[in-house]
Amino acid sequence: MRFVWVGFHVEGIAALEALLAAGAPIQGVLTLRSDLRAKRSGGGDYGPVCARHRIPLHEITNINDPDAQALLADLAPDIVFVIGWHQIVRPATLRLARVGMIGAHASLLPHNRGSAPINWAIIRGEAETGNSLIWLAEDVDAGDVILQTAFAITPYDTCATLYAHVAESNRDMLVAVLPRLLAGERPSQPQVPTTEPVLPRRRPADGNVDWACPNRVVYDFVRGLTRPYPGAFSRLEGRQWRIWQAALLPAPPPDTPPAPPGAVLGRVISPIDEACGQLVACGHGAVLLLELEGDDGAVLRGRALSEQHWAGKRWTDA
Secondary structure, eight states: OOEEEEOOBGGGHHHHHHHHHTTOOEEEEEEEOHHHHTTSTTBOOOHHHHHHHTOOEEEESOTTSHHHHHHHHHHOOSEEEEOSOOSOOOHHHHTTSSSEEEEEESSSTTTTOBSOHHHHHHHTTOSEEEEEEEEOOSSTTOSOEEEEEEEEOOTTOOHHHHHHHHHHHHHHHHHHHHHHHHTTOOOOBOOOOOOOOOBOOOOGGGGBOOTTSBHHHHHHHHHHHOTTSOOEEEEETTEEEEEEEEEEOOOOOTTSOOOOTTBEEEEEOOSSGGGOEEEEEOSBSEEEEEEEEETTSOEEEHHHHHTSOOTTOBEEOO
16 A cells, blocks of 8 residues: 655644554655745644655645646555645546545534634534544545544634644544555445535635624634634724634623623733733623734733723724
8 A cells, every 4th residue: 555645734743643653654745835834824844754754745836736746646646645735636636546535624524514614613603523534525525434533612722722633633533544544445434415505715804803793702703713823803093903812701790781892891900911901892791802913913911911001992893
């Protein structure tokens, strides 16, 4: 058996390392060219892993380009692992693997097919997500399932912590299925048919906070888009700020007079630096802003954030 690995995202590094340690016959690794990788969220450097295991590393720009296809053809793979890649693998490229190409999608397919499933799951307030190891097919995220791993979304999770679970499950599922692949098996289970729409792609401009939403929705929005993603953002007095961290406050009593959404209610001060911040009204309730980054790159957190005299000012659409 001859294997090839395709990936650039940090979520695949631990899985590749584990497969190589288990003796997987990986003939080469294809990764995104370094200048392009630097522009994408969650990019990871596969160089050290390949150097330790003396595996050839090839930088490409697009998996479907003729150069990448020629490279794959020369490597003559039986199976290609496409883990943490951002481009849809087209049919002509899929056919270059004798047995097939294996990918991972960070949801419990067929639920949440499409782009940014972890981010969308948090933004939508879902309580559970997972990861699916699948055989890639011509239709997006529609291939037969090999294995699945479920995990809860707690109120304390962010997109970063959930992607850590994804990385762990990539490793565990691939190592678990490796003996069957080496034996020439092709384990698979067809996906259950669904009418659920495919998730739309998220772009940095989609991070604009809607302060008219309830505080839980705003809180989920912030933690669903935080690092390593571009972040939620809003404007205060004409200046744009990224909101990297926030805290959710309890719902106010029913007879509490509502404040205008986006209004800064005041400073939150504490001897514990991490607890300091700015309290902001939402459509219902409020959130505590804990870390901001200005459009000039200046970061405010802790005491430096709580010392801003913003009470009575109002956050607006960016």
